[in-house]
Amino acid sequence: xxxxxxxxxxxxxxxxxxxxxxxxxxxxxxxxxxxxxxxxxxxxxxxxxxxxxxxxxxxxxxxxxxxxxxxxxxxxxxxxxxxxxxxxxxxxxxxxxxxxxxxxxxxxxxxxxxxxxxxxxxxxxxxxxxxxxxxxxxxxxxxxxxxxxxxxxxxxxxxxxxxxxxxxxxxxxxxxxxxxxxxxxxxxxxxxxxxxxxxxxxxxxxxxxxxxxxxxxxxxxxxxxxxxxxxxxxxxxxxxxxxxxxxxxxxxxxxxxxxxxxxxxxxxxxxxx
Amino acid sequence: xxxxxxxxxxxxxxxxxxxxxxxxxxxxxxxxxxxxxxxxxxxxxxxxxxxxxxxxxxxxxxxxxxxxxxxxxxxxxxxxxxxxxxxxxxxxxxxxxxxxxxxxxxxxxxxxxxxxxxxxxxxxxxxxxxxxxxxxxxxxxxxxxxxxxxxxxxxxxxxxxxxxxxxxxxxxxxxxxxxxxxxxxxxxxxxxxxxxxxxxxxxxxxxxxxxxxxxxxxxxxxxxxxxxxxxxxxxxxxxxxxxxxxxxxxxxxxxxxxxxxxxxxxxxxxxxxxxxxxxxxxxxxxxxxxxxxxxxxxxxxxxxxxxxxxx
Numbered sequence: 001x002x003x004x005x006x007x008x009x010x011x012x013x014x015x016x017x018x019x020x021x022x023x024x025x026x027x028x029x030x031x032x033x034x035x036x037x038x039x040x041x042x043x044x045x046x047x048x049x050x051x052x053x054x055x056x057x058x059x060x061x062x063x064x065x066x067x068x069x070x071x072x073x074x075x076x077x078x079x080x081x082x083x084x085x086x087x088x089x090x091x092x093x094x095x096x097x098x099x100x101x102x103x104x105x106x107x108x109x110x111x112x113x114x115x116x117x118x119x120x121x122x123x124x125x126x127x128x129x130x131x132x133x134x135x136x137x138x139x140x141x142x143x144x145x146x147x148x149x150x151x152x153x154x155x156x157x158x159x160x161x162x163x164x165x166x167x168x169x170x171x172x173x174x175x176x177x178x179x180x181x182x183x184x185x186x187x188x189x190x191x192x193x194x195x196x197x198x199x200x201x202x203x204x205x206x207x208x209x210x211x212x213x214x215x216x217x218x219x220x221x222x223x224x225x226x227x228x229x230x231x232x233x234x235x236x237x238x239x240x241x242x243x244x245x246x247x248x249x250x251x252x253x254x255x256x257x258x259x260x261x262x263x264x265x266x267x268x269x270x271x272x273x
Numbered sequence: 274x275x276x277x278x279x280x281x282x283x284x285x286x287x288x289x290x291x292x293x294x295x296x297x298x299x300x301x302x303x304x305x306x307x308x309x310x311x312x313x314x315x316x317x318x319x320x321x322x323x324x325x326x327x328x329x330x331x332x333x334x335x336x337x338x339x340x341x342x343x344x345x346x347x348x349x350x351x352x353x354x355x356x357x358x359x360x361x362x363x364x365x366x367x368x369x370x371x372x373x374x375x376x377x378x379x380x381x382x383x384x385x386x387x388x389x390x391x392x393x394x395x396x397x398x399x400x401x402x403x404x405x406x407x408x409x410x411x412x413x414x415x416x417x418x419x420x421x422x423x424x425x426x427x428x429x430x431x432x433x434x435x436x437x438x439x440x441x442x443x444x445x446x447x448x449x450x451x452x453x454x455x456x457x458x459x460x461x462x463x464x465x466x467x468x469x470x471x472x473x474x475x476x477x478x479x480x481x482x483x484x485x486x487x488x489x490x491x492x493x494x495x496x497x498x499x500x501x502x503x504x505x506x507x508x509x510x511x512x513x514x515x516x517x518x519x520x521x522x523x524x525x526x527x528x529x530x531x532x533x534x535x536x537x538x539x540x541x542x543x544x545x546x547x548x549x550x551x552x553x554x555x556x557x558x559x560x561x562x563x564x565x566x567x568x569x570x571x572x573x574x575x576x577x578x579x580x581x582x583x584x
Contacts, residue, residue: 091321
């Protein structure tokens with residue numbers, strides 16, 4: 001339909017269409033299985049299900065462990081996202097608006113926490129928290145660890161946005177006498193807003209699903225949702241409840257995806273990862 | 274506020290009086306910042322660099338110092354004597370060498386599988402699908418990222434069990450489930466990280482102007498040469514950017530291999546067991562240097578392709 005398509009032969013286009021459809025089937029079959037199993041009467045998820053039940057949903061609704069874990073995860077993700085929003089925006093503004101020695105190294109440093117395997121970041125922070133800072137592992141240490149690897153998502157989104165909008169409006173604002181802070185509040189910030197939301201959502205998602213770094217930085221009391229899931233996945237009594245929680249998460253994921261789709265330019269950050 | 278700003282230039286002492294009356298400190302800070310770009314840069318760069326450059330890099334540095342220390346076998350305490358014993362053990366032990374190469378192989382294979390699957394999907398999304406379908410497909414690719422990593426890995430465990438879905442469906446094609454092992458690990462990891470490969474390639478292809486493809490066709494190139502000489506070179510940095518994630522995420526994984534990998538171990542398991550059960554942090558740190566060195570080499574190579582600009 002679009003003019004580009006003329007550049008490819010019809011057979012090739014058909015092949016791409018079939019391959020894409022197949023890939024989507026493979027992507028969604030496991031998710032569908034999780035949904036079906038949340039109603040599967042068999043506790044060991046016998047396939048195909050011989051009978052369907054709502055029992056797991058009822059039990060999940062009563063599960064205090066699951067609820068506590070969700071609350072902890074939401075709190076951690078919110079605070080970690082807030083920290084990474086501030087730090088990521090500052091770093092992006094510095095790197096986009098200034099040329100200075102070591103600029104490349106700084107951008108590498110921001111990517112590093114997510115480019116290095118999680119287990120390395122995990123034990124490095126675990127060691128530093130306990131021996132260097134003398135902290136007890138707990139809520140605070142999880143938040144610090146998560147913020148460290150979330151900065152990059154905000155950074156990428158804001159950087160892409162700043163690159164696109166340029167500095168003309170900010171200069172105009174300064175010429176008209178606005179102070180640095182007023183310009184930021186009335187000009188820069190509104191231009192960045194949707195990029196901040198997209199980056200913040202990604203940071204939230206990244207934190208919410210993280211388990212490896214969390215394993216090493218969580219104390220014995222705190223259970224984030226992924227840790228709760230890991231502890232319960234292999235327990236025959238709990239596995240069906242874990243399935244229900246997973247289905248709820250898949251359903252809830254519609255909200256952030258809907259928000260990010262509502263925002264213009266939201267894809268640049270998503271693709272940026 | 275505007276009139277105050279005009280007064281600024283003309284009558285500095287008036288400004289000072291006015292400033293004190295109307296929240297003068299922010300304005301004075303603002304003026305200083307405005308006149309000194311370096312100070313502004315320092316203000317912007319300071320906090321993130323304290324966090325990442327001092328705290329995070331410091332933590333990494335402290336970890337690698339312990340790799341050169343030892344452990345008291347009786348008390349389990351870290352002994353601060355410099356030596357290379359941990360690295361010698363790593364180098365000389367057949368088991369660890371095997372695990373290291375296995376991990377590297379898995380990470381490379383997962384990356385290749387993801388590139389092969391992601392490329393046609395991304396090409397279809399960016400260059401063939403209608404704008405409406407394009408939006409739907411982006412959502413369809415993103416949604417699984419929000420589902421729990423563990424639950425997805427566990428779903429594959431259920432699917433690949435004896436008599437599970439893979440057996441059921443594969444039966445038509447004469448395929449058996451691979452069972453729990455290295456094949457299952459590669460499949461599951463490739464599944465988990467696939468969106469991280471599709472999205473950058475899609476973004477890279479979207480930036481490729483349609484007119485380039487048309488020009489290629491007008492000059493008589495068929496689909497094959499157009500792909501090879503125009504599409505592939507343009508998406509290469511995007512592929513490298515995606516591979517940083519698929520490669521690094523696979524390199525450090527120890528959970529998926531536990532769920533679907535049978536008795537196989539990856540480097541992550543060795544590190545995990547040495548931090549936890551064995552409580553031998555120095556040795557764990559030495560093992561952890563392997564993926565770090567691999568990733569640093571990888572990142573250095575990726576930087577030369579310009580891929581980091583796309584991450």
